[in-house]
Amino acid sequence: MRQKIGILGATGMVGQRFIQLLEHHPWFEVAWLAASDRSSGKKYGDAVKWKLGTELPERIAKMPVSPAVPDDAPKVIFAALDADIAREMEPAFAAAGCAVISNSSAFRMHENVPLVIPEVNADHLPILENQTWRKESSGYIVTNPNCSAIGLVLVLKPLVERFGIDSIFVSTMQAVSGAGYPGVAAMDILGNVVPYVKNEEEKMEAETLRLLGARDGKIVNPLPAKMSAHCNRVAVEDGHTESVSVKLSRKASRQEILDAWRDFTPLAGRDLPTAPAQPIEFTPLEDRPQPRLDKMRGGGMAATVGRLRPCGLLDWKFTVLSHNTIRGAAGATLLNAELLVSLGKLEAGKPEATKPDPVAVPA
Amino acid sequence: MRQKIGILGATGMVGQRFIQLLEHHPWFEVAWLAASDRSSGKKYGDAVKWKLGTELPERIAKMPVSPAVPDDAPKVIFAALDADIAREMEPAFAAAGCAVISNSSAFRMHENVPLVIPEVNADHLPILENQTWRKESSGYIVTNPNCSAIGLVLVLKPLVERFGIDSIFVSTMQAVSGAGYPGVAAMDILGNVVPYVKNEEEKMEAETLRLLGARDGKIVNPLPAKMSAHCNRVAVEDGHTESVSVKLSRKASRQEILDAWRDFTPLAGRDLPTAPAQPIEFTPLEDRPQPRLDKMRGGGMAATVGRLRPCGLLDWKFTVLSHNTIRGAAGATLLNAELLVSLGKLEAGKPEATKPDPVAVPA
Amino acid sequence: MRQKIGILGATGMVGQRFIQLLEHHPWFEVAWLAASDRSSGKKYGDAVKWKLGTELPERIAKMPVSPAVPDDAPKVIFAALDADIAREMEPAFAAAGCAVISNSSAFRMHENVPLVIPEVNADHLPILENQTWRKESSGYIVTNPNCSAIGLVLVLKPLVERFGIDSIFVSTMQAVSGAGYPGVAAMDILGNVVPYVKNEEEKMEAETLRLLGARDGKIVNPLPAKMSAHCNRVAVEDGHTESVSVKLSRKASRQEILDAWRDFTPLAGRDLPTAPAQPIEFTPLEDRPQPRLDKMRGGGMAATVGRLRPCGLLDWKFTVLSHNTIRGAAGATLLNAELLVSLGKLEAGKPEATKPDPVAVPA
Amino acid sequence: MRQKIGILGATGMVGQRFIQLLEHHPWFEVAWLAASDRSSGKKYGDAVKWKLGTELPERIAKMPVSPAVPDDAPKVIFAALDADIAREMEPAFAAAGCAVISNSSAFRMHENVPLVIPEVNADHLPILENQTWRKESSGYIVTNPNCSAIGLVLVLKPLVERFGIDSIFVSTMQAVSGAGYPGVAAMDILGNVVPYVKNEEEKMEAETLRLLGARDGKIVNPLPAKMSAHCNRVAVEDGHTESVSVKLSRKASRQEILDAWRDFTPLAGRDLPTAPAQPIEFTPLEDRPQPRLDKMRGGGMAATVGRLRPCGLLDWKFTVLSHNTIRGAAGATLLNAELLVSLGKLEAGKPEATKPDPVAVPA
Numbered sequence A, B, C, D: 001m002r003q004k005i006g007i008l009g010a011t012g013m014v015g016q017r018f019i020q021l022l023e024h025h026p027w028f029e030v031a032w033l034a035a036s037d038r039s040s041g042k043k044y045g046d047a048v049k050w051k052l053g054t055e056l057p058e059r060i061a062k063m064p065v066s067p068a069v070p071d072d073a074p075k076v077i078f079a080a081l082d083a084d085i086a087r088e089m090e091p092a093f094a095a096a097g098c099a100v101i102s103n104s105s106a107f108r109m110h111e112n113v114p115l116v117i118p119e120v121n122a123d124h125l126p127i128l129e130n131q132t133w134r135k136e137s138s139g140y141i142v143t144n145p146n147c148s149a150i151g152l153v154l155v156l157k158p159l160v161e162r163f164g165i166d167s168i169f170v171s172t173m174q175a176v177s178g179a180g181y182p183g184v185a186a187m188d189i190l191g192n193v194v195p196y197v198k199n200e201e202e203k204m205e206a207e208t209l210r211l212l213g214a215r216d217g218k219i220v221n222p223l224p225a226k227m228s229a230h231c232n233r234v235a236v237e238d239g240h241t242e243s244v245s246v247k248l249s250r251k252a253s254r255q256e257i258l259d260a261w262r263d264f265t266p267l268a269g270r271d272l273p274t275a276p277a278q279p280i281e282f283t284p285l286e287d288r289p290q291p292r293l294d295k296m297r298g299g300g301m302a303a304t305v306g307r308l309r310p311c312g313l314l315d316w317k318f319t320v321l322s323h324n325t326i327r328g329a330a331g332a333t334l335l336n337a338e339l340l341v342s343l344g345k346l347e348a349g350k351p352e353a354t355k356p357d358p359v360a361v362p363a
Helices: A013-022 A058-062 A083-095 A118-130 A132-136 A147-162 A200-211 A254-262 A326-342 B013-022 B058-062 B083-095 B118-130 B132-137 B147-162 B200-211 B254-262 B326-342 C013-022 C058-062 C083-095 C118-130 C132-136 C147-162 C200-211 C254-262 C326-342 D013-022 D058-062 D083-095 D118-130 D132-136 D147-162 D200-211 D254-262 D326-342
Strands: A003-008 A028-034 A076-079 A099-102 A140-143 A165-174 A214-216 A219-221 A226-233 A240-248 A280-283 A303-310 A316-322 B003-008 B028-034 B076-079 B099-102 B140-143 B165-174 B214-216 B219-221 B226-233 B240-248 B280-283 B303-310 B316-322 C003-008 C028-034 C076-079 C099-102 C140-143 C165-174 C214-216 C219-221 C226-233 C240-248 C280-283 C303-310 C316-322 D003-008 D028-034 D076-079 D099-102 D140-143 D165-174 D214-216 D219-221 D226-233 D240-248 D280-283 D303-310 D316-322
Touching: A003 A013, A003 A083, A013 A028, A013 A326, A076 A083, A076 A326, A083 A099, A083 A132, A083 A140, A099 A326, A118 A132, A118 A140, A118 A147, A118 A214, A118 A219, A118 A326, A132 A140, A147 A165, A147 A200, A147 A240, A147 A254, A147 A280, A147 A303, A147 A316, A147 A326, A165 A200, A165 B165, A200 A226, A226 B240, A226 B316, A240 B226, A254 A280, A254 A303, A316 B226, B003 B013, B003 B083, B013 B028, B013 B326, B076 B083, B076 B326, B083 B099, B083 B132, B083 B140, B099 B326, B118 B132, B118 B140, B118 B147, B118 B214, B118 B219, B118 B326, B132 B140, B147 B165, B147 B200, B147 B240, B147 B254, B147 B280, B147 B303, B147 B316, B147 B326, B165 B200, B200 B226, B254 B280, B254 B303, C003 C013, C003 C083, C013 C028, C013 C326, C076 C083, C076 C326, C083 C099, C083 C132, C083 C140, C099 C326, C118 C132, C118 C140, C118 C147, C118 C214, C118 C219, C118 C326, C132 C140, C147 C165, C147 C200, C147 C240, C147 C254, C147 C280, C147 C303, C147 C316, C147 C326, C165 C200, C165 D165, C200 C226, C226 D240, C226 D316, C240 D226, C254 C280, C254 C303, C316 D226, D003 D013, D003 D083, D013 D028, D013 D326, D076 D083, D076 D326, D083 D099, D083 D132, D083 D140, D099 D326, D118 D132, D118 D140, D118 D147, D118 D214, D118 D219, D118 D326, D132 D140, D147 D165, D147 D200, D147 D240, D147 D254, D147 D280, D147 D303, D147 D316, D147 D326, D165 D200, D200 D226, D254 D280, D254 D303
Parallel strands: A003 A028, A003 A076, A076 A099, A099 A140, A165 A226, A280 A303, B003 B028, B003 B076, B076 B099, B099 B140, B165 B226, B280 B303, C003 C028, C003 C076, C076 C099, C099 C140, C165 C226, C280 C303, D003 D028, D003 D076, D076 D099, D099 D140, D165 D226, D280 D303
Antiparallel strands: A165 A240, A214 A219, A240 A316, A303 A316, B165 B240, B214 B219, B240 B316, B303 B316, C165 C240, C214 C219, C240 C316, C303 C316, D165 D240, D214 D219, D240 D316, D303 D316
């Protein structure tokens, strides 16, 4: 018996990835699909412009697209909405008692909404108990970060744990799929670079420091580090590449850093279906990672890091790559849902049934 | 009567740009073309695989490709050779009394070889008098920097002059034409990023600091700043885009920086044919500069800068763009030659005829 | 004194090309710009998202965008509107006495509207005298063909004249700029081919046969040939490439075909500023024409043809390339306007002033 | 016990695909790897520049690269060599008693060498008994076609069977991976089309007609149809797209053609591991097939066809897509090997052991 889940924003790029990733999922079953009014009432196969290189599953193609209201929706909702829409709709579902596992930016920085990467800060989850919805209907919202932040944070987390981090410099080369569909115009990106992604630098900086921060009771304090992000769009379909420099709080050798990355397996033993065995993969090749060759490592859920070398300005520099619509979006949401299951928190309607020790999450 | 010049490496990408830029040049006339033994003896039109979007001039197509020896070569040589070949060949031409204006990296960091951008450090030129060839045959070598350094240095120079610079961070997104032809394989770059360009970070860091350094008599001291470069290759035909952060020695406002860039016209009044009126163009548009739209500013000789904004780590950050095979290669060499003409130093065979005050170059 | 012209659809891709091509035009001066209600009232520089690699002229940037009504518009209008809008708006301008030189498909196949390429079928122009507007207000509409038809028709015309054509096969690889802005989504075309351009095959077939047809009094009869077009979109910014096979009515040798193309200079002596000296350029190189290298031949107004070789099915096959937004759109409209000037037909308000012999147009 | 196989040309693009496709193969095990002298003696992981988006299997990475001589090679060889090298090397292996299953063009048109697609012309296999090597050492050569021919032939075969084909027109848009590595230069294909692939049109035409031809005893007669191919290279990583028109020998309705494609499952019941259940997949979507979205259908082994519509010149036109390095190269060779196993012909050393009825192959 798999848990029935619903998808808000099912026809968009991230919604499509949800369907792809859930096709053979052992714990979850897509039972309800909602999209904009324009699609509502159609069969999903007629409403969607399917853009993935695997086929749309026939069962899903025949499902109706429901109106985006909680009435008949399952109690577990995967949300892939634009921020403006999410700002109104996600609270409505949470108020109706749903666990809203969201990829939207709308509530990521809200003080009571956990912004979580399971390997990084599962111990931030308890702040969801502060949410009014949680108290009233047992519903809640949990979010995952922006596609540009997630690979970076995975790679930085073990450095924060072992050495501390004072300063972070990152310059991104982001794939077009991060902008949804139709998103970036071909005229803008063919043979070109666009050195601007709206609001991205602000989000990337704030989310990174929050994710790497520490929970103090009901509050999350961001990591007290300095950070600067340059965000660029390049002519790549999938996979965000990032040039990173860091200053550590205490000096570390190359080998110590490699060890920190290799040893970083905080979810080991939890058996989450979507969690990669090795969330950070280091490549020793001088010209890697590359989006075309490395984005699918760990089923698209691993961050690949390479080119570790001394930095003339900070301490070390390296290149990070992760798949922006799997690890950076749909897979992130899905992994959050799996974590919540393993913590007994996903049956949103029965908070009393959660496992007894909500703070004993991996940290 | 235009000065006759010869081109070493005439069939390569930079050699082709020389021919394109010199087609209607008021001061110089292509009189001699040399390339590898494979091409020697053929007509240029048969030896070259012309890769530019303007047509190969008919006069040039009919010219013979000469052996790469100084015997019948003009006394002014534009050189576009691979470093390994340049290391042997350029000294041979200098020893034979030629002024070798070179785009190669072979001698850029040699203590007696000027590495020059006319707008930036024309006052470094006098160190060429230290060259043995200069003394013996009156020949010499002058070089221009790497394509990734040149736009950056143009944009930094007025900041160094007005405020001083302590730290420089740069992450590049470089066009494929920078690697020559055939250069980058399509399989490596289509829909991809390669976070590595061989030796590029080292060259970019060393050349930038040297170009921004000060001449002390016969010696150039590099700028005493810290610098870190990340070099990446992207799927762009022409135009290097760079994400830059700087720490200034004294604080400057946004307006002061814009003023410094706007006022930077060190070649004003010299009437060099290839010099752009405004070597640094600032764009106020939030998503610019972009290679496809901005690379041809100033005839491909201007650096475009945009997105000036505070940096969370250093003081300011911005994006720089310049055309890598015009300003970053062939146009750089040509502008050096024009500067040497205006200083009376190009008639290599007659050093006594140079204008009296070699140190009174623009600074 | 240059003729004042107005532009309908001035902010779109073709509108921008009009502005670029007219910047230094000896006969025409941009005096009025109109666009959608959203832009109306703004300065053009604020209303447009300029997408060309040359700078927006300052004079134009400061011009106001007018409402798209004929009240204060000049009597000569260059129109670059979507077909749906053109269908309503162009007649309004023609009825108000304007000469509407249009790039839209709305009226191309109307029996009284000339669909013209100056080198090909200037003798179709007299059918404009059938237009009701012409009779009532002296206004009229003249159109140019689709971007995919124009290069093909140029190359076929001399073959029709000398040998006759029975059958035409063409498969296109069309640039993204042909779809306007934002047009094609990056997600759809990066590393991809889309074997479909809406309505394109139908337009290309019908327009080609009409353009190559003969005027019989007031009527144009299409060329009685068979034709089949496959239209594909590829990841190219500008320049449509077409694989073409033809069956001639009488056999021709390779040399006869080359001669026909070389001799095709029907506008020689007219001194139209935008007309290329050689409208068809043949390239003997085995791997040309290519959009990146050949699209700008003749200032973007020449069609390049290459790879002439026997066809296993019809008689001959070859590859055709032309610039889709210059020769295929804005330049086509402009050249039609220049032709109308040279025929004395452009002063739409004064039909009595046209030169005496309107049928003596080049044929 | 899996059959041990060797790979000739193991470090090239097709060699890498062999390794990828064979990683979990139920019948074959990679036991020997050979490449050029430059690689010989190294570990495969050190010799190869791995260019696929899945990881190089560790077992293979550690295997040594052997000299390309038959001494210690297994008796079943998958060959992925350049034609010039294949011309010398494949006969040496066949003479040494090996079954050489080859992707090279060297012997495809040899009268005694079967050129085979299992679904199309398995009944051509018996001509291998004519090979001298077969008689002397029991070794032989079997080949698969060029990557551009294979998808086309799959789609045409059921039309030939049911309706006959008189004329074939095809215009290709081929991916860069078809040219190997480094193959196409980025400078040549970014934002560009190259309307030329060396020798491709000749190969495509000759191979298509041979594959669709009939065996008469020991001889294969090509299909007596007229054919014309235009071959173009586009900026696509993997997947050849082809615009096709055909004239049938007897008229067929749209539904009859769709039925022919749907019913085409000639390998049903053979259980070949790499054979797709449906070798031809028809897509009803108006803008498909597309390489990015459809190349992996049937695990990269299905041809996708779409846009079936009447042709103004021949009878019907449509678009075909197939993966050029899976179905078009490594997968084709592998499927040939699987067919040979199922026919009892792969144990090259024991011709007496082959199943009794060599002509009873599927047709």
